Amino acid sequence: MSNTSLVFTPSFIKNPSQNGLGRYVCQLQRVVLKFCKNNGSSRGMREFIEEELVDYARSNPGVVVYLKPRRHRGPVISAEYLNGDKQWINCRNFTKVEIFKWLNLLKTQQGDTTGLRFRKLWHTEMPSIQGPWTPYTFRPSSLNLISFPNEDLSKAPEEESATDKLIELYKKQRISES
């Protein structure tokens, strides 16, 4: 699939407003549980509300939980985050456990990540603490006192020439023949 697709938005890992550097703030600010009182698709949601909701609200005092019964409409979780995102989850036929898990996910993420494609799994605002490279970085200090142009440095490197190699081969051959 192409990268410019409308379906997935490319993004990096984000941390809104330096959260956690001073103290950690749960980014989920309120959640609305919408459900029907007699439709079967809301059964799990109703069970969750009856058995687990009070505990959930008590253990997360920073999240405002609203209940919104609506007749003959599917169950829905609508979550709002501190950064202004709003996430909508259709919970048709979800069990109690599934709803608990989704709510837990909402509580632990920083915003609506629906339809996001991570370009990388890591991100930094400061790629190098060392600074940019210059031609003088890591230069051998022996070069400091040399004045250019320098005869020694300008010399061609001394390598064995092709003629020398041939002579060497010839000598070896003669030794093995004798």
Add this chain to the structure above:
Amino acid sequence: MFLLRNSFRKSTKVFAYITFSINQEPQRQIHRWVSPTLRELKRRRDKVGPEKPFARSSFLEWNYEAEIYAFGKRLGENFNKDILKRALTHKSYIIQKELEGETTDLQSNQDLIEEGSLIISECLNEEYGKIYVKDIADSIIKHLTTEDMLSHVAKHLGLTDLVLTSELPVEKSTLANTFKAVIAALKQSQDLERAKKFIKDFLIVQLNGQTVFDLWEPEEPIEYLNNILKKKGIEQFEARLCNESASNTILANYQVGLYSNKKLLGIGWGENVEIAKNTAALDAIRRMYKLRTVLI
């Protein structure tokens, strides 16, 4: 219009279709119709224009008392409820209520804003006034107390929906003022120490990853360095070309070191000698003031 609204509602369902289908049955691909549908929905949305701004408090599911309670708990602070409520009530809201003919016993947060502003500048001065010279401390404090910065912090504390004001959408200046008022409210609910800790945890951390020279840069680094040297009674510096590379090409690079009495003050490089000299002067200032490379 109805059809259009309906289609918008569906657009969230389309996303739901993509992401939550995992819950029901394994999905091999995103269907071919999804992308064109989203494109069409986006076209229609662009045609209609931006959505009208709305106040979250106008919704049916809104309980101001619960929101105020959660606000304190979220930040891990014990606010006095009445003081916090007063800190969130702006003058414009009271005036609006009076114009509507309602009698309210609400008080505005005018005095709290002023008090909070004083607390913030006091705390920041304590934090940076001692370790940095006045020029640098001032520019850091100025950066932290701009309307943009304060409103950004306020927004991420969740104040946008809680503020009582006549504006819609809430303006940045109002948000910034609310943040100040909340700090004053915290001081009155608990004590000054707690308020300062709050400022450190939420405002000062915004400097994370920034260097001093991102926030402050002398216009004439060489003259600035000369002034420092005069004040400290150190001999005038002498600039020397330490290295040069690829001169007369597009990738020319010069390294200049500033020496005073044969001791290196600072070293810097640039595409010409003048720039390299300025960079070296900045480096010398950094070394003299013992500036940290990163603020936090």
